[in-house]
Amino acid sequence: MLITPISAFDDNYIWAIQPVAGAPAVIVDPGDHRPVLAWLEQQDIELASILITHHHWDHTDGVLPLLEHFKVPVYGPRNPVIKGLSTQLADGDSFIPEGLEQRFTVIETPGHTLDHISFYTPGLLFCGDTLFSAGCGRMFEGTAPQFLASLRKLAELPASTAVYCTHEYTAANLRFAAAAEPDNPSIQKAQQEVSNWRRDHKPSLPSSIARELSINPFLHARNAEEFAQLRQWKDKF
Numbered sequence: 261m262l263i264t265p266i267s268a269f270d271d272n273y274i275w276a277i278q279p280v281a282g283a284p285a286v287i288v289d290p291g292d293h294r295p296v297l298a299w300l301e302q303q304d305i306e307l308a309s310i311l312i313t314h315h316h317w318d319h320t321d322g323v324l325p326l327l328e329h330f331k332v333p334v335y336g337p338r339n340p341v342i343k344g345l346s347t348q349l350a351d352g353d354s355f356i357p358e359g360l361e362q363r364f365t366v367i368e369t370p371g372h373t374l375d376h377i378s379f380y381t382p383g384l385l386f387c388g389d390t391l392f393s394a395g396c397g398r399m400f401e402g403t404a405p406q407f408l409a410s411l412r413k414l415a416e417l418p419a420s421t422a423v424y425c426t427h428e429y430t431a432a433n434l435r436f437a438a439a440a441e442p443d444n445p446s447i448q449k450a451q452q453e454v455s456n457w458r459r460d461h462k463p464s465l466p467s468s469i470a471r472e473l474s475i476n477p478f479l480h481a482r483n484a485e486e487f488a489q490l491r492q493w494k495d496k497f
């Protein structure tokens with residue numbers, strides 16, 4: 261599979277998944293239809309289907325405008341707030357997105373929002389605003405035990421799984437991680453790597469589960485209380 265980031269807003273990545281170059285693309289979390297349409301036109305390809313992780317506008321606002329151009333399936337969580345969904349998914353559901361041949365499994369990952377789901381297929385994870393590289397999403401709707409349980413589900417995926425999250429927050433997350441774990445050499449090494457990638461205008465993503473297990477302080481929280489303390493500290497950092 262070929263996975264391409266389409267930049268949107270200040271720091272969002274809308275991921276495009278294709279079985280091979282030139283094939284119709286599956287688009288993950290189109291918060292804005294304009295960069296997606298421009299990219300499809302530039303590649304001279306069609307839209308195959310859309311995956312949605314949660315209801316926030318910067319993940320969903322492009323759905324209805326894209327449906328005006330392409331009649332395609334839209335897979336997302338069971339949340340009536342999200343407009344344009346054709347298939348509502350819950351934990352453990354599996355499906356083959358239109359345009360691909362691989363089966364994806366749905367993992368419910370509440371915490372950032374209550375409706376948040378992540379999409380997993382062997383080797384790849386699309387986790388929206390749940391797990392970021394060296395961080396995690398803000399806890400808008402869920403509780404600390406819920407969010408930590410969601411992160412732990414993702415942390416149990418095979419170590420080599422590539423992690424595609426929605427935001428380029430890695431450098432800021434690593435600054436916090438370095439403050440939270442000043443003696444963790446993996447975090448210092450990652451800071452250097454990410455600063456080189458960003459200087460070269462390359463995304464810091466995808467990450468991997470193995471990398472996150474070594475650099476992500478939120479995956480190191482021993483219990484929900486520790487997780488909540490970290491999250492509160494990061495919110496003000």
Ligand SMILES: [Zn+2]
Nearest residue numbers: 314316372389
């Ligand atoms: Zn969000």
